[in-house]
Amino acid sequence: MSDISFSAILPELILCIFGILVMVLGPFLGRNSRSFGGTLALLGFATSIVGALLVPESAGKLFFNGMVTTDAFSIFFRVLFAAIGVVMTLGSLNYLHRLKLPTFEYFALLLFASAGMNFMVLSTDLLLTFIGLEILSIATYVLAGIRRDDAASNESAIKYFFMGSFSSAILLYGVALIYGSAHSTSYQAILKHAAAVNGQQQIPLLFLIGFGLIIVGFCFKVAVVPFQVWAPDVYEGAPTPITGFLSVASKMAGFAALIRILFQVLPHDLPQWVQLLVVSSILTMWIGNLSALTQTNIKRMLAYSSIAHAGYILIGIVAANQTGITAILYYAVAYALMNLGAFTIITILSGRDDRRVTLEDYKGIGFQYPQLSFPLTICLISLAGIPTTAGFIGKFFLFSAAVEEKMYLLAVLAVLAALVSVYYYLRVVVYMFMFEPDGKREVRIHPAAGVVVLVCCLLIFWFGLFPTWLLEVSRQAVILFLHP
Amino acid sequence: MQVAFVVLLVFAAAILAPMLHRLLGRRTGWWLALIPTTIFLYYLSRITEFQAGGSIRYSLEWVPSLGLDFSFHVDGLSYLFVLLVSGIGAAVLVFGGGYLQGHPLQGRFYSYLLLFMGSMLGLVMADNLLLLFIFWEMTSVSSYLLIGFNHQDDEARRAAWQALLITGAGGLVLLAGILLLGGITGSFSFIQLLEQAEIVRQSPLYLPILLLVLGGVVTKSAQVPFHFWLPGAMSAPTPVSAYLHSATMVKAGIFLLARLNPVLGGTAEWHYLVTLMGAVTMLVGALMALPQTDLKRFLAYSTVSALGTIVLLLGLSTTLATKAAIIFLLVHSLYKATLFMVAGAVDHETGTRDVLSLGGLVRVMPITSAAAGLAALSMSGFPPLLGFISKELLYEAKIQTPDLSPLLLGIGVLANMVNVAVAVKVGIRPFWGRPGRACCEAHEAPLSLWLGPMVFAVTGLLFGLFPDLATPLLEPAVSAVKAENVDFTLKLWHGINPVFLLSVATVLGGVVLFRLRDHIRRLGNDLRRFSGLNPSRLYDRGLQSLMALARWQTRLIQHGFLRQYILLLVMIFGGLLLFSLLQMQEGSIRWNLSGIHLLDIALAVVILLATLTVTRTRSRMTAVVALGVVGFGIALIQVIYSAPDLAITQILVEMLAVILFVFLFYKMPRFSDLSSPGRKLRDALIALACGGIVTVLVLKAVALQIEEPVSSYYAQNSVLEAYGRNVVNVILVDFRALDTLGEILVLSLAALGVVALLKLKQKSESSS
Incomplete structure (x- = not known):
């Protein structure tokens, strides 16, 4: 079989090898070399970025029996995921140390989760996609519960595990139905099958239900209504950096896989699904933002906010035009920057037991810790979509995709939902700057986390003011989905 | 180029201001004022160009794919606003320097003020509507910072937050309107919009667009029912009130209305909506101004009324009304800025802004008094000030309105009477009235506090005496609003005509109102007790009910019970399947029972019984065993249907x-805390329903043909390609060699893991 090419999966190989290294070396090195795991993970993620950039890009050619693609879309996300890995590693070093968490397990799981996400985006076969999803999921179930002596963390992991297993089962059932209908799980074969039946008759029921169930499975992963119920509970209980990871990385991986399936595999003109997703998008934005309004726990607030953001991204999917899909990729980067930036800061401020995450705890830190409060403000105003930030450009781009498709109601409802969100993002800023602090508290900023925060903030403005480059890269990455 | 440069220059100054303040100390205000003064003079020097109908354009690509670029377009309307913003801005910087002398955060104050100035300049010069929106939101944010400048003060914090929510939210509503506009015309450039005005007006989306744009206007320009944030914003330092909340920021809404007049205006919807909105605001503002006692609150409500007047005039959108609107805009900016600064100076010198305790200040503050007097006269429309010309024009425009004339005229006269009364109370009485409690220890304000007011007051007088001086400013602006060339001649004296008689009546009525001030105040206090429905309270209540809604739906959806979440998931799963099944009628269920043996039935019964046991038992162990039985049962079915490999795995x-x-x-203990029978019944029903749906689906799927199994490929090619006769071996080491390698890897890793675990255990034992 000539299509075996290890260079096509170079970044994933790197991630797996480093994951194994961290996992195996860990117990032998013992507790004295905590930072070793972090260093290895950092090296792994950084090499994986290089690896992803070295992957020979080819849109048409598939590898490993038609299961793996190296198109620009997959490379975009592979670089993004590895970069998120770097950010995660730098941002959680100090946290792990502070809470005395097992470093090696943590980083090994992070590396494996990252590999899983990569497989989700590079796969052109439903089974490989599913396996990627499961690698990611199982790693994150454990990560959510990695604070074994903390009840909230355990609750989070259990809830995530149960809901996740259910949705995986649904997804797998969908895969089985598709296989039954198309006699293959490869995207190419399914597409061929769909094109063949499309010409002569109505699309078979099984095929359609299969796709429906697969979409449901991914909707769970990206937490859009009505599959969002797990998210706030899980996000609140999970260790803060992991909350960031769940709300950014695994969500983006879900969206990337969903985009590939919807635009590369699913036969077009299936309006009923689009209608359902439009409703889901509106509900997601509104339920997410309304629920966030009343939260006093910042982690939980950002959990709801990330639900709302999934709703915005869904606009790009239902608009299904070039603007829309390009905007999703741009937004993925912008969202990663602002959310990871915010979570890194929240992690720094979360205190010894990871509990100082309520609004009350943020009173008056504005001028007490300007090196944290200003970056957090930047991340929050970007999340709120205020101009000159990357968040604004992304949101605007998504909304105009809807306008382009004449989905005016959707666009207007989206803008109004964003309006609601401004309230709760800025409320945090008000608490930070306009109230007097309740007393002194000890906050140590690890240089690694500081660098992460700084870079995130700079990039938020950079991509907000000069978005052309990133937009162009995103456009290049989605060209393959745009059928003439 | 210089257009964008102007904005950048001001922003740069905003960033550097705190540093400059540390360097320059007390004189910072004067130095910083040089920047807007230069801008002012520069634009003033180009007046002939604009008078000839010229405009400046500048465009720099930003995000072409979004239709977003740095494109500026300075036409007559922008020109007038640029002069107002930079001119008044310079005065306010000087004034603020004197007013906040010694305040520990003065540097930050300059910074915010310049930030606002830059945003406002950008707003009025922007050609791209998205750029306009960006600057629009920036003015909201900088206004928030300025209102909340004294952030230790609860009241200031609340007012700032309120102003930000209302104007910021209005901005987003405006964005929705802009998006729709762009959707129709394919461009966000105002110039290109202008060419497609007819398409926009014919579009079915015209009304939504108009409503959304007006949403931005009413909030920013404090129109009823969103007017209440403006008086609240008076907790800002007085220079801020003078600048933002009377002369410039609140006029951003007016600016937008005037700007979009050629595109959206001229329709019946526009006419009635905008006119009515303006009329109501004019009336409400005037009525609420009367019973006040605080100098700044007087001015705030009279600003609300004035904004209403301008909106009304723009709604009428006759050429005459437009002329009246533009000239009133200029007059109002001049006298309102003056009066605010005067109020600030008085407050600064006497320590109070309460009109009841002020009087006779002319003896100690002659220059301030003179400025105040001139401004008050202009406000009440006395000749020979510009205010007189403006009021004449205003009445004339209203008289000539075809359908609403009497009503509008009535409201207009009443509002202007109130204006006279307010002018007397704010600009005349504190200075020439009977000496009050706070009077005679005061001194004349320093130069920085009276220079600005004096300049504006004198300007008002000059423009009144020589109206030809003002026409070069007004004519291009009116032409821009009407999108055609409009001839403009102003005369101070029109002779005695109905309009003049109305003016006289207004002044007399105003004086009567002033005489009756104590009664009115009492009446106002009485009325306030009954006013449970005021918009400010509605705003609070609206916010509260939004929160209540949010809490309610969060509790409903996000209760935290895992079993309910799973229940929901199962129900949605079943619902989706049912929906699809109902949608598609094709595929019939084949009831072919011939292939079923007794063994199958027996196994099915066993599996079912085991499943029931799982749900009924109270012991965990029994549940586990019963689950095992289910699993083994399925494995046996697999054996029967000749899938031994699958069965082994299972x-x-x-x-x-x-x-x-x-x-x-x-x-672990036995199960406790079991569900109630009702809940069990519900769960059972849902489970049965979902099971039933899936069963139907499976029955429909029975007619499938699976392709040839892979095994035949290996059997055929084993010798040909790999030269081996043991197919299993060939698969392991040739066809699936990589898989084998992976399995070996996994096994060795597992072994390493075991070693590590053992080692760890030894360690912990030895350490303990």
Whole structure:
């Protein structure tokens, strides 16, 4: 079989090898070399970025029996995921140390989760996609519960595990139905099958239900209504950096896989699904933002906010035009920057037991810790979509995709939902700057986390003011989905 | 180029201001004022160009794919606003320097003020509507910073937050309107919009667009029912009130209305909506101004009324009304800025802004008094000030309105009477009235506090005496609003005509109102007790009910019970399947029972019984064993239907699972806290329904043909390609060699893991 090419999966190989290294070396090195795991993970993620950039890009050619693609879309996300890995590693070093968490397990799981996400985006076969999803999921179930002596963390992991297993089962059932209908799980074969039946008759029921169930499975992963119920509970209980990871990385991986399936595999003109997703998008934005309004726990607030953001991204999917899909990729980067930036800061401020995450705890830190409060403000105003930030450009781009498709109601409802969100993002800023602090508290900023925060903030403005480059890269990455 | 440069220059100054303040100290205000003064003079020097109908354009690509670029377009309307913003801005910087002398955060104050100035300049010069929106939101944010400048003060914080929510939210509503506009015309450039005005007006989306744009205007320009944030914003330092909340920021809404007049205006919807909105605001503002006692609150409500007047005039959108609107805009900016600064100076010198305790200040503050007097006269429309010309024009425009004339005229006269009364109270009485409690220890304000007011007051007088001086400013602006060339001649004296008689009546009425001030105040206080429905309270209540809604739906959806979440998931799953099944009628269920043996039935019964046991038992162990029975039953079915490999896997997994479960559950108690019978019934029904739906689906799927199995490929090619006769061996080492390698890897890793675990255990034992 000539299509075996290890260079096509170079970044994933790197991630797996480093994951194994961290996992195996860990117990032998013992507790004295905590930072070793972090260093290895950092090296792994950084090499994986290089690896992803070295992957020979080819849109048409598939590898490993038609299961793996190296198109620009997959490379975009592979670089993004590895970069998120770097950010995660730098941002959680100090946290792990502070809470005395097992470093090696943590980083090994992070590396494996990252590999899983990569497989989700590079796969052109439903089974490989599913396996990627499961690698990611199982790693994150454990990560959510990695604070074994903390009840909230355990609750989070259990809830995530149960809901996740259910949705995986649904997804797998969908895969089985598709296989039954198309006699293959490869995207190419399914597409061929769909094109063949499309010409002569109505699309078979099984095929359609299969796709429906697969979409449901991914909707769970990206937490859009009505599959969002797990998210706030899980996000609140999970260790803060992991909350960031769940709300950014695994969500983006879900969206990337969903985009590939919807635009590369699913036969077009299936309006009923689009209608359902439009409703889901509106509900997601509104339920997410309304629920966030009343939260006093910042982690939980950002959990709801990330639900709302999934709703915005869904606009790009239902608009299904070039603007829309390009905007999703741009937004993925912008969202990663602002959310990871915010979570890194929240992690720094979360205190010894990871509990100082309520609004009350943020009173008056504005001028007490300007090196944290200003970056957090930047991340929050970007999340709120205020101009000159990357968040604004992304949101605007998504909304105009809807306008382009004449989905005016959707666009207007989206803008109004964003309006609601401004309230709760800025409320945090008000608490930070306009109230007097309740007393002194000890906050140590690890240089690694500081660098992460700084870079995130700079990039938020950079991509907000000069978005052309990133937009162009995103456009290049989605060209393959745009059928003439 | 210089257009964008102007904005950048001001922003740069905003960033550097705190540093400059540290360097320059007390004189910073004067130095910083040089920047807007230069801008002012520069634009003033180009007046002939604009008078000839010229405009400046500048465009720099930003995000072309979004239709977003740095494109500026300075036409007559922008020109007038640029002069107002930079001119008044310079005065306010000087004034603020004197007013906040010694305030610990003065540097930050300059910074915010310049930030606002830059945003406002950008707003009025922007050609791209998105750029306009960006600057629009920036003015809201900088206004928030300025209102909340004294952030230790609860009241200031609340007012700032309120102003930000209302104007910021209005901005987003405006964005929605802009998006729709762009959707129709394919461009966000105002110039290109202008060419497609007819398409926009014909579009079915015209009304939504108009409503959304007006949403931005009413909030920013404090129109009823969103007017209440403006008086609240008076907790800002007085220079801020003078600048933002009377002369410039609140006029941003007016600016937008005037700007979009050629595109959206001229329709019946526009006419009635905008006119009515303006009329109501004019009336409400005037009525609420009367019973006040605080100098700044007087001015705030009279600003609300004035904004209403301008909106009304723009709604009428006759040429005359437009002329009246533009000239009133200029007059109002001049006298309102003056009066605010005067109020600030008085407050600064006497320590109070309460009109009841002020009087006779002319003796100690002659220059301030003179400025105040001139401004008050202009406000009440006395000749020979510009205010007089403006009021004449205003009445004339209203008289000539075809359908609403009497009503509008009535409201207009009443509002202007109130204006006279307010002018007397704010600009005349504190200075020439009977000396009050706070009077005679005061001194004349320093130069920085009276220079600005004096300049504006004198300007008003000059423009009144020589109206030709003002026409070069007004004519291009009116032409821009009407999108055609409009001839403009102003005369101070029109002779005695109905309009003049109305003016006289207004002044007399105003004086009567002033005489009756104590009664009115009492009446106002009485009325206030009954006003449970004021918009400010509605705003609070609206916010509260939004929160209540949010809390309610969060509790409803996000209760935290895992079993309910799973229930929901199962229901949605079943619902989706049912929906699809109902949608598609094709595919019939084949009831072919011939292939079923007794053994199958027996197995099915066993599996069913085991399943029921799982749901009924109270012991964990029994549940685990029953689950195991289900698993083994399925494995047996697989055996019967000739899938031994699958069966082996299933059996192994089942065994492992049961053993693990037993180990884990060994120490756990029996189930307690069981569900109530009602809940069980509900769950059972849902489970049955979902099961039924899936069964139907499976029955429909029975007619499938699976392709040839892979095994035949290996059997055929084993010798040909790999030269081996043992197919299993060939698969392991040739066809699936990579898989084998992977398995070996996994096994060795597992072994390493075991070693590590053992080692760890030894360590912990030895350490303990």
